[in-house]
Structure formats: C-alpha cells, structure tokens
Amino acid sequence: MSQEETHDWQQLAPLALLFLVLAGIQKFIRENLFLILGAGAGAAFLDWMGLRELLLGGIGVLLIILIVALIYHRRFRFCMVDDAILVRSGLIHRKELRVRFARVQNVQLGQPFYFRPFDLVRFSLETPGAAQKEVELPGIRRELAETLRDRISGLRDARPASLDGEGEPAPAQAQAQADGANSAGALMYRASPGALFRYGMASNQLWVLLGFMGYLLSNLFQRFSETLEDLTLVESLIGTLGSGWMLGILGVGLLMVFLLGLSGLIAVVRFHDFTLIDRQERIVARAGLLETKEQTLRREKITGLTFRQTPLGRLWGSWFIKLRQTGNAEQELAGQKHQLIVPGLRWSERDLAGRILDGWSLPEGFDRIHRRFLAFYWSRGLLIALIPIASARWLSFVPEFVAWAGGGLLMVATGAVALRYRNWGLASDGRMLWVRSGLLGRSVDIVELAGVQQVRLVQNWYQRRHQLADLELVMPQGSVVVPFLPAEKARGMANLAVFAAETASIHRV
C-alpha cells in the first residue's frame, strides 16, 4: 500500500453500514433494557400497547438508527499524515480529530464474522486521555488497517529526535525494531479451549448472568404463576421429591450448572484461539470466534499487571492476567479500565508476567503486613459494629432474631478479617513492587515504582500509636494500597517510590 494512498481522504466500505446499524441497535437495547424489563413495568406496558403497535415502534426505531448510520457513514472520512491520523465525522456538528501516533497506547483490529468474506476489519486506537476508543474505523480493508497499524508502530519505534528528543535509535536497536515490525513474532502463550472454559466458569461474567437470569425467572414466574397454579405439574413434582425445599435446591443447582456452562461457553467464543505474541517492543493478542480481535500494546505503555484468581477460579486453579494501561477520570467513575486480559492460566504459567515485561516475574515469597491489622479490625472495627447491635437489642428496638443475625454477620466479618490478613503481602526489589491481596479470590498487583504518580502515607490514631502506616501508590491505572506496614518500612517504600519516579527516564503514560 503506497504512502500516497493512505495520505488521501478515505471513506468507509459500504458494508460498514451494517456494522453501524448493528452497533446502533446494540446501543439502543443496552441503554433501554431497563425500560423494557424494569420492575415489570415494561411487560405491563407491552401488554397495554399490543403487538402491532410494538412492531410499528420497533420499525420506527430501526429506521431512525438506519438514517443516523447512513448520514454518519456518508460524512465519515479519514486519512493518515506523517505523524498522525485525521478523522472527520459528525451528524449535526462536523468534527475533525487529529491523533498523534506518539500518544497511541493501544491499536485494535477486529473482524466480525460478516466482514470476513469481504476481508474488512474494524480498526480502533486508544490514547491515555480518552474516555473510550479515540478513533474507530469500522469496515476498512484489512490491508489498509494493517498498513495503518504498522505505520503507527513503525513511526513510533523509529521516531525522530524532534518528537521525543531521544535522538536516533542505535543501528542495532533500529534493526531489531525493524525485524520486530516485519516478523510474525514469537508465540508467548496460547490458551486451550479447556483453559478458556475454566476461565469463563470462574469469571465475574457468571454473576452478571446469574443476576440477569434471576431477574428474568422471577418476572416470568410472577407472570405465569396463575397458570402454574392451575397445573398440577408443580404439585406432582413436589410430591415426587418429598418437599419443596428439595425442589428449590435442585432448581438452583441446575440453574448454576447451566449458568456455569453458559459462562464457560461465552468465554470460549469470546477468547477463541487466544494467542499472545511477542513482537519486541509490542505485544499482540489475538482471539475471537464471531469477531476476531487483534490488540497491539506498546510494552512501554503498560503501566501495571495484575495476576488474578476469582473465588471460583481457586476451586479449579484458573488464573488470568490483566495488562493495565493509563485510564482516565470518566472510566474510573464507570469502573472500567484500559486493560487487556490474558485468560485461562495455571499457576505454573506465572512466569508469563516476566516474559511480558522483564523483571516483572512474580517473586518467590511475600512479606506479611503487621499482625495488628487483625487486632485493630477485631477489636475496634467489630466493637463499633457490636455496640449498636447490643444497644438496639437492650433497648428492645429490634427483635431477638435480628440481634442474633447481626451477631452471626459479625462472626463472618471476623473470619473475613482473618482471610484478608492472610492474603495481604508485599515484595519489592527496589525497582518493582508486588502486592498480594484478596478475600476469597486472590490477586497480585505488579507495578514499577518509576511509574508512580503520587505517594500517600495514611495513619489513623491506632496506627500512630503503634508506629504503623498504610502506603498508597497512585499509578496511572489506579491505586495500589498496602495497609498496616511498620511506619519505618512504609516511609522507606515511599522514599524509594518517589526516588524512582523522579529519576525515571521513561514516563509510562
């Protein structure tokens, strides 16, 4: 592909219209789902409106989405200049966006199944400051997308002194970069279908499915309860199984097995044939059955790595890695992060962290936090909870069973404090910090001290009396906290982090 061709203003392929329409429908459903299903009101509304009106409304919405997509598609233009990509778009207001390659931290290529026969892809890129994908080009030729990707990476790899002031790369380095850009790269990790299924069963997606299914079932049960009462099916089932409790347990059990399987299958489809490839300065992840995605990350733009295991994952030893990048305010509020997930790992594969970034391997052991963590939460924390419960019971504000339930919860909280204490741990070699934490699940946050944005030391009255402190390192992707460290050690770590940040030659943002 010639340079002239990428320098010209280009349009999206006609098939991109299908993508835009589907994306519009998906957005409409996502934003209005609560109206359709919300608290049964949606169902009552549908009953009142009738099927014909519903169909007409649906067609109207579809037409609006189609018209919006048509205008967007017609007005959308993009081109690449020497060091940036330009995008012109907008329905009512014309918007022209210019993104410098130097700011790009993540390039993604996606190929939904309906793009495959035409060899089209969806190209997108992210910058550290953007709330969402900064640039998205749905439906451009694969060849063009790959040229864009390689030019972004290539220009970044061999950026001139005028851009970053770091001078020309050394010949050997430039050669290695060129080799890296041209070669297919070395395979670092490939996830088997079994590993993906295990990851899916343990992922938080299960709880989302459970919540949705629980809501759907309760609504359905409410709507058809009268019909069910007329039938003798339930009664006969209850009779066969001896009691309603058994039926309930069986139902919940079957639902859980179904949801575990569904969650596993979703992961297999989403991460189908997941591969992680080492391309020198970049890491490339490819996966997906219905939509094949390729994500390219600059190594120097990775600001943190989390090695994580969910509570269910602990049952069958499934771990995953989150590669973290600089987030922003909006995403912090929405609870989303710039990250790439490497699914389906075993503990024996933990050396992958060190292969992704040199020196980031998990350490052999972790230092525990101070034992007074237990003493503080067991004495002060639980006492603060116990006093209102006991007072409320003593003043007869609450019935006896509520007080007992409160007491029971306190017992659970006592155990939870002990579990939290057992899981907290930290290790550092002066350059890196590893922080282990968790309650039922476990995670190890790996951060490079040079990337720290801000260091905080927090002490409450109890901690000041016992010479303890909480250390919080604010990183570009979020905070890493280690509670109840000896104050001397926390101060030492803080000094080390500040020193590393102030002498760092590369800022990973």
Place this chain on the structure above:
Amino acid sequence: MTENTLNFSNDPVDPAGLPDFYEATLYPVDDHWLPYALISRLWFFLAALLVVTLGPATGWIDYAMWTFWVALGLVGLLIWTTVVTWMDARFRGWALREHDLIYRAGVVWRRTVILPFARIQHVETTSGPLERLFGLTRLKCFTAGGMSADLSVLGLDQETAEQVREYLLEQIRDDEADTDGNRPATPAATLDGDPSE
C-alpha cells in the same frame, strides 16, 4: 533472549541513603485557614440544627422524649467539629523539595502526599467566595493518573499560591526541556521565609 532483556539492568538502591520526605520541614497553612474552615464546616452544623428545631414543628420528627439527648448530641458535634478543625489547622502543612511537593492533612486519618514534579501535567489556582473573603487560594495539581491522582493544596494565601504555581510551572518546563530526565536542582527558595520560622 530478547532485546529488552539485553538492555535491562537492575542495580540495587540503598533505601537508607535516599532523601527522607519525613525530614522536610513543612510550611503551615495561612492563619486565616482556621476561621475559614470553622465557618465552612459550621454550615453542616447549622443544617443539622435546622432539622432538629424545625423537625418537630413540621410534624415529621417527634423526639419529645429525647430532647436532652438530641441537644447533647448537637453540642457534642459542635465541640468535636471545633476541636478537629483546630487540630487540623495546626497539623496541615506543605513543603516544596527540589523534585516534589509534599502536602499533609487530616486529624483522625493523617495523610501525607508526595507528588513528584515530573508527574504534574498542569497547575491551577482557584478560590471560592468564602475563601476569597479570607484571602485564601487553593492550588490544584493535575496528573495523568486521573481524578484520584490529582492533588489540591488548601489553605494558601493568594500570593503564596501564585508563587508556588509559577514555581511548579517552571519545574514542569524544566522537566520537558531536559530530555535526559536529569532536571536541574532548582532551589525551592524562591518563596520568602523559612518554614521553621
């Protein structure tokens, strides 16, 4: 072995030899901070007082039996707020070192924040109507880590806030100009006075 591995070095650093942020002498906040903080926090107390006094009159709160305890609670809240604010004003402070800004605040949870200049993206000074009344200005330092990584230094008088802002902007410019990452050790003595005074 990848190129990353070849270029990688990991020399040990002696933590004991590093400058200790704890030894930095902090400037106290401006004298007007205490009355400003008391008045700004008193609004919450007044709101609570309003609810307590107007509640029974409107009929949606009835605590005739608990009048003494409610009054005691309010007095306790007032004393607590005053004491905490007074302690906070005594403890709150800030310092500039060659390469970072230190800010300390809090009474129950004492928080010391160290913000390296290299991480500051831009600096601004703002002041609300009440702050302007007391001649106070807050200094906001924005970093790349989002809202949680930004730092607001409260309780500076307007002149000092402007001086610190200029100093920080100068440091950021130096940082950008010095491409090797070795910024010049600009003395923090552009500000008048000694913090220990």
